[in-house]
Amino acid sequence: MRLPRIIAATLFLASVTASFAQPQPAAQPALPSTNIKVTLLGTASGPPVRLNRYQMSTLVQAGGESLLFDCGRGATLRLAQAGIPLADVSKVFITHLHSDHIVDIPDLYLSGWTSRNQRNRPIEVWGPAGTRSMMDYLQKAYAFDIHIRRDVDEHFSAEGIEVISHDIQEGVVYDHNGVKVTAFLVDHGPVKPAFGYRVDYAGHSVAISGDTRPSDNLVRYSKGVDVLIHETLPANNFRSRQEELTPQQMEAIIAHHTTPEQAGEIFTRVKPKLAVYSHYPDSPDIIPATRKTYSGPLELGQDLMTIEIGNKIEVGHAGIQQQPAASSGLQARRPKRQKSLSELGNAGKSLPTASPRMQSYSMKSCSVRRWMWTQTRTPPIRSSLLFAILLRHACRPPARLCTCSRLNSAVI
Numbered sequence: 327m328r329l330p331r332i333i334a335a336t337l338f339l340a341s342v343t344a345s346f347a348q349p350q351p352a353a354q355p356a357l358p359s360t361n362i363k364v365t366l367l368g369t370a371s372g373p374p375v376r377l378n379r380y381q382m383s384t385l386v387q388a389g390g391e392s393l394l395f396d397c398g399r400g401a402t403l404r405l406a407q408a409g410i411p412l413a414d415v416s417k418v419f420i421t422h423l424h425s426d427h428i429v430d431i432p433d434l435y436l437s438g439w440t441s442r443n444q445r446n447r448p449i450e451v452w453g454p455a456g457t458r459s460m461m462d463y464l465q466k467a468y469a470f471d472i473h474i475r476r477d478v479d480e481h482f483s484a485e486g487i488e489v490i491s492h493d494i495q496e497g498v499v500y501d502h503n504g505v506k507v508t509a510f511l512v513d514h515g516p517v518k519p520a521f522g523y524r525v526d527y528a529g530h531s532v533a534i535s536g537d538t539r540p541s542d543n544l545v546r547y548s549k550g551v552d553v554l555i556h557e558t559l560p561a562n563n564f565r566s567r568q569e570e571l572t573p574q575q576m577e578a579i580i581a582h583h584t585t586p587e588q589a590g591e592i593f594t595r596v597k598p599k600l601a602v603y604s605h606y607p608d609s610p611d612i613i614p615a616t617r618k619t620y621s622g623p624l625e626l627g628q629d630l631m632t633i634e635i636g637n638k639i640e641v642g643h644a645g646i647q648q649q650p651a652a653s654s655g656l657q658a659r660r661p662k663r664q665k666s667l668s669e670l671g672n673a674g675k676s677l678p679t680a681s682p683r684m685q686s687y688s689m690k691s692c693s694v695r696r697w698m699w700t701q702t703r704t705p706p707i708r709s710s711l712l713f714a715i716l717l718r719h720a721c722r723p724p725a726r727l728c729t730c731s732r733l734n735s736a737v738i
């Protein structure tokens with residue numbers, strides 16, 4: 327009976343060690359003072375729930391400013407994965423009021439205020455007509471929680487839960503610390519007004535299309551831009567996959583967006599140093615269709631893709647910091663080397679779609695290490711349950727210890 331106790335004690339100590347070995351968000355490396363860094367937080371299109379890519383949201387960092395463009399589902403989760411405190415993001419620019427571009431604003435608004443690194447300045451939101459009204463109602467919707475946490479219980483910063491909102495017109499809407507944001511009208515069919523944005527800083531620039539069909543105004547405002555991030559909707563692929571929509575609904579949606587062939591024409595006219603797709607459905611048709619009308623550098627955006635714009639343009643990936651193998655039992659893969667613009671060439675090759683967790687880690691074998699890995703990634707109640715299951719395994723012959731499928735399924 328001593329052996330099972332020794333094993334149990336060892337496993338308990340291992341669980342305690344593992345609990346201190348939680349993967350931490352990667353520290354943000356200092357950005358060179360003249361660079362713009364873009365992080366694609368969410369790149370998926372439309373309202374449906376997807377687990378591989380989240381909804382539209384793009385972070386632009388420059389001159390000490392962190393500016394968020396759209397805030398679709400999963401934006402706060404991706405910010406956490408990128409190692410950016412929610413409280414650091416207090417300036418939000420909305421392209422239009424479709425829900426898949428704004429549905430995570432309440433989480434950013436409330437959780438940025440109540441997180442460990444609490445926001446103690448107002449959140450400020452710019453967007454089309456209707457933005458102020460939406461933000462006013464948002465404060466009313468969460469009035470109870472705001473009152474309790476601000477006035478009764480935690481006494482969080484009163485200033486941190488204030489909202490400053492702007493219904494904008496086309497033109498420069500923000501100019502601070504050398505970072506200039508210009509809003510320009512795009513054409514999203516009946517969704518009027520809808521905006522794209524251009525950010526200029528220290529001679530570098532990025533433009534974000536928002537939702538639009540081909541727009542001459544976008545071409546005009548994007549001229550000379552380093553990076554153009556554009557939406558796309560491959561029409562034939564969309565028609566073949568949308569069984570729940572009527573033909574009329576499908577054609578209406580297609581008419582409000584830009585096909586890859588049309589986006590290629592836009593890229594050819596704008597001639598950015600790098601063209602990037604964000605806000606697109608999963609489809610193998612996008613790159614080949616774009617290549618019919620555009621032959622320049624092109625990236626198919628993925629969640630947490632980073633694009634650093636300086637003297638050269640580098641495409642990388644933000645994610646969870648890797649664990650030292652010795653302390654966590656994890657085998658960390660070598661970090662992906664960033665690609666320079668010259669390497670991007672005309673290949674139109676995209677980064678893998680795997681989640682950061684799967685890109686950063688791989689397991690050596692089915693063993694206690696897998697259990698420790700599970701422990702670092704499950705809530706306490708599930709951890710206790712798993713500990714009990716493993717303890718039961720530990721009291722049986724050793725061959726049973728390696729039946730990990732049940733444990734593995736618990737974290738998928």
Ligand SMILES: [Zn+2]
Binds near residue numbers: 422424514517537
């Ligand atoms: Zn839209």
Ligand SMILES: [Zn+2]
Binds near residue numbers: 537
């Ligand atoms: Zn959209």
